[in-house]
Amino acid sequence: xxxxxxxxxxxxxxxxxxxxxxxxxxxxxxxxxxxxxxxxxxxxxxxxxxxxxxxxxxxxxxxxxxxxxxxxxxxxxxxxxxxxxxxxxxxxxxxxxxxxxxxxxxxxxxxxxxxxxxxxxxxxxxxxxxxxxxxxxxxxxxxxxxxxxxxxxxxxxxxxxxxxxxxxxxxxxxxxxxxxxxxxxxxxxxxxxxxxxxxxxxxxxxxxxxxxxxxxxxxxxxxxxxxxxxxxxxxxxxxxxxxxxxxxxxxxxxxxxxxxxxxxxxxxxxxxxxxxxxxxxxxxxxxxxxxxxxxxxxxxxxxxxxxxxxxxxxxxxxxxxxxxxxxxxxxxxxxxxxxxxxxxxxxxxxxxxxxxxxxxxxxxxxxxxxxxxxxxxxxxxxx
Amino acid sequence: xxxxxxxxxxxxxxxxxxxxxxxxxxxxxxxxxxxxxxxxxxxxxxxxxxxxxxxxxxxxxxxxxxxxxxxxxxxxxxxxxxxxxxxxxxxxxxxxxxxxxxxxxxxxxxxxxxxxxxxxxxxxxxxxxxxxxxxxxxxxxxxxxxxxxxxxxxxxxxxxxxxxxxxxxxxxxxxxxxxxxxxxxxxxxxxxxxxxxxxxxxxxxxxxxxxxxx
Numbered sequence: 288x289x290x291x292x293x294x295x296x297x298x299x300x301x302x303x304x305x306x307x308x309x310x311x312x313x314x315x316x317x318x319x320x321x322x323x324x325x326x327x328x329x330x331x332x333x334x335x336x337x338x339x340x341x342x343x344x345x346x347x348x349x350x351x352x353x354x355x356x357x358x359x360x361x362x363x364x365x366x367x368x369x370x371x372x373x374x375x376x377x378x379x380x381x382x383x384x385x386x387x388x389x390x391x392x393x394x395x396x397x398x399x400x401x402x403x404x405x406x407x408x409x410x411x412x413x414x415x416x417x418x419x420x421x422x423x424x425x426x427x428x429x430x431x432x433x434x435x436x437x438x439x440x441x442x443x444x445x446x447x448x449x450x451x452x453x454x455x456x457x458x459x460x461x462x463x464x465x466x467x468x469x470x471x472x473x474x475x476x477x478x479x480x481x482x483x484x485x486x487x488x489x490x491x492x493x494x495x496x497x498x499x500x501x502x503x504x505x506x507x508x509x510x511x512x513x514x515x516x517x518x519x520x521x522x523x524x525x526x527x528x529x530x531x532x533x534x535x536x537x538x539x540x541x542x543x544x545x546x547x548x549x550x551x552x553x554x555x556x557x558x559x560x561x562x563x564x565x566x567x568x569x570x571x572x573x574x575x576x577x578x579x580x581x582x583x584x585x586x587x588x589x590x591x592x593x594x595x596x597x598x599x600x601x602x603x604x605x606x607x608x609x610x611x612x613x614x615x616x617x618x619x620x621x622x623x624x625x626x627x628x629x630x631x632x633x634x635x636x637x638x639x640x641x642x643x644x645x646x647x648x649x650x651x652x653x654x655x656x657x658x659x660x661x662x663x664x665x666x667x668x669x670x
Numbered sequence: 671x672x673x674x675x676x677x678x679x680x681x682x683x684x685x686x687x688x689x690x691x692x693x694x695x696x697x698x699x700x701x702x703x704x705x706x707x708x709x710x711x712x713x714x715x716x717x718x719x720x721x722x723x724x725x726x727x728x729x730x731x732x733x734x735x736x737x738x739x740x741x742x743x744x745x746x747x748x749x750x751x752x753x754x755x756x757x758x759x760x761x762x763x764x765x766x767x768x769x770x771x772x773x774x775x776x777x778x779x780x781x782x783x784x785x786x787x788x789x790x791x792x793x794x795x796x797x798x799x800x801x802x803x804x805x806x807x808x809x810x811x812x813x814x815x816x817x818x819x820x821x822x823x824x825x826x827x828x829x830x831x832x833x834x835x836x837x838x839x840x841x842x843x844x845x846x847x848x849x850x851x852x853x854x855x856x857x858x859x860x861x862x863x864x865x866x867x868x869x870x871x872x873x874x875x876x877x878x879x880x881x882x883x884x
Contacts, residue, residue: 476866477751478752479858551867567864572729572732572865573731573749573863
């Protein structure tokens with residue numbers, strides 16, 4: 288029976304990958320994972336479906352999770368990212384491991400939001416159990432190398448630090464609710480809202496000015512000295528010095544030229560606590576890499592560990608690459624006797640050839656036409 | 671750099687503002703059917719589209735910048751950076767009802783909306799309407815229309831409307847009374863999140879010039 292109208296479509300934000308598209312995605316993923324392996328990251332995989340209580344990136348924020356009930360009435364969700372499930376995995380299964388742990392993944396994530404893809408491939412790393420600036424520098428350098436390795440041009444990374452904003456909030460004595468609202472407005476880049484809030488806030492003029500300046504600290508190491516001229520508060524000084532150290536390490540890694548300091552980046556997921564970064568590719572309206580330090584997340588799972596990492600939105604990057612014309616096979620085999628054709632095909636496959644077997648009796652002209660249509664370079668007739 | 675400008679009444683103000691700050695584009699207009707203008711002197715491309723589509727063009731990065739009303743921005747709820755209040759295109763969101771059915775007034779002088787639960791609200795802005803009423807602890811049924819909202823109460827499609835007003839003339843002509851203000855809106859400069867980072871210097875310079883003019 289013919290499927291209903293809905294039975295012939297796919298939900299908004301989902302996508303099919305045709306042969307030439309999946310070839311690109313798998314190639315990119317393989318290259319990136321090989322690079323991660325070289326940097327000693329080991330691949331793990333968590334379930335697609337888990338208890339919502341585990342996969343919520345931030346329990347205090349609206350989430351974009353797809354939710355289901357299991358038979359016992361418990362709420363399950365499709366993972367929307369891997370950082371939180373991997374924190375659960377490490378806290379329960381790899382507790383007491385040889386820290387720091389270096390883990391990586393390549394998996395589909397699901398987000399019930401209106402923006403573009405609702406299912407897409409992510410590859411990324413988590414470096415768990417180190418609070419060193421060098422750990423931050425390592426993952427940032429790795430992210431830059433991963434994007435560079437794909438052959439993309441004119442990509443850029445921006446690096447900021449959550450500690451400067453939170454230090455400023457501390458200095459201003461702002462309560463948590465207000466801080467969360469302001470952080471959310473800054474993360475959304477609602478500068479008009481931020482400006483009108485700040486001007487009515489009654490905060491000291493210097494704090495007001497610095498808050499409004501924050502999104503405009505953008506450039507090289509010199510902006511860090513500028514921040515220190517504004518405030519010498521220990522929390523801010525610490526964040527600035529950490530950023531300076533990370534930035535210098537990036538020079539040693541040979542990737543500093545691709546990274547700008549940018550104190551205006553505050554990430555949407557509020558689990559970030561330290562250095563945060565984003566990677567951009569011209570022509571893509573969204574950051575393609577998102578990452579940073581999240582030192583508080585593991586404590587939520589009962590195993591307080593500092594951690595840092597990033598994710599590359601691989602699924603969104605596919606459109607940047609030309610689709611290859613995929614050969615379906617190396618050789619097309621046809622003939623008149625099935626058993627001979629089968630034997631010939633099996634022999635060729637044993638030698639490592641990709642072999643397409645003609646099903647049925649055709650003549651040479653039809654075989655050539657078929658080979659041409661399917662981009663098969665060679666034809667063999669078995670008599 | 672590509673700037674998206676909205677068709678309609680905001681276009682003239684937008685063109686004048688851009689021309690004043692040195693992006694000469696006074697020849698741009700929506701009557702010529704041309705939707706795409708290249709301004710090589712100022713290294714700017716201008717596209718003209720429907721106001722409600724501007725946040726989408728900017729969110730996807732097809733335009734780096736856009737001029738758009740805060741009303742549209744609230745309703746479309748896209749992930750874009752809102753950089754500057756351009757001060758023109760002032761309008762107000764209001765709830766309005768037919769003269770014959772306005773609710774009683776509270777001692778404070780405001781209308782008592784509490785009897786309006788579960789009534790129908792005709793609007794171009796269902797998100798704004800819902801946010802406003804749920805903020806009052808109320809539930810209403812928004813009915814999305816694309817134009818001539820004032821018509822809805824006259825033909826019993828809805829008990830009230832949520833719409834933007836600038837002078838109030840249209841409301842009066844249709845025997846509607848404003849029963850509650852929702853919020854005020856002006857035009858905003860918005861930017862694609864990535865463009866705002868990748869083309870920071872150029873965009874920031876443009877913002878400074880706009881600020882000086884405003």
